[in-house]
Amino acid sequence: MAPRSRPHDELVRAARAARARAYAPYSRFKVGAAVRAGETVHAGCNVENASYGLTVCAERAAVAAAVAAGARRLDAVVVASGTSPPTPPCGACLQTLAEFGGPDLPVVLAGARGARVETTLGALLPSAFGRRFL
Numbered sequence: 001m002a003p004r005s006r007p008h009d010e011l012v013r014a015a016r017a018a019r020a021r022a023y024a025p026y027s028r029f030k031v032g033a034a035v036r037a038g039e040t041v042h043a044g045c046n047v048e049n050a051s052y053g054l055t056v057c058a059e060r061a062a063v064a065a066a067v068a069a070g071a072r073r074l075d076a077v078v079v080a081s082g083t084s085p086p087t088p089p090c091g092a093c094l095q096t097l098a099e100f101g102g103p104d105l106p107v108v109l110a111g112a113r114g115a116r117v118e119t120t121l122g123a124l125l126p127s128a129f130g131r132r133f134l
């Protein structure tokens, strides 16, 4: 019997495929991310640099790809790692996601052996800074 499909399956596949292309020769910690904006999926992976501090996280790479394609509002995010428990976005990435998604934005953490944790941006970053403070 075919395995039952789950919500966000397409996004999880895209994030895992991006993870396989991660450039992480220094940490060897590969991360992929995929965001959905309407019907369109955009993916990114972490891109490290010999000067370490220039490293771009997978989530911010995916957001940059979405914005470059014209997206301004995200509907869901998946972060694919190989860890257990699954890796959440770092603080900088949460803040970047908050620019394009509200507290109800679904954030799915896909980790080792098919594990998935479903949460929201608001749960991970309850007091986001945003334009309303400017």
Ligand code: THU
Binding pocket: 024, 027, 029, 030, 031, 045, 046, 047, 048, 055, 056, 057, 058, 059, 087, 088, 089, 090, 093
């Ligand atoms: N990394 C991400 O891509 N996303 C995160 O949310 C956490 C960390 C990357 C950055 C670096 O290349 C490696 O994982 C180790 O920190």
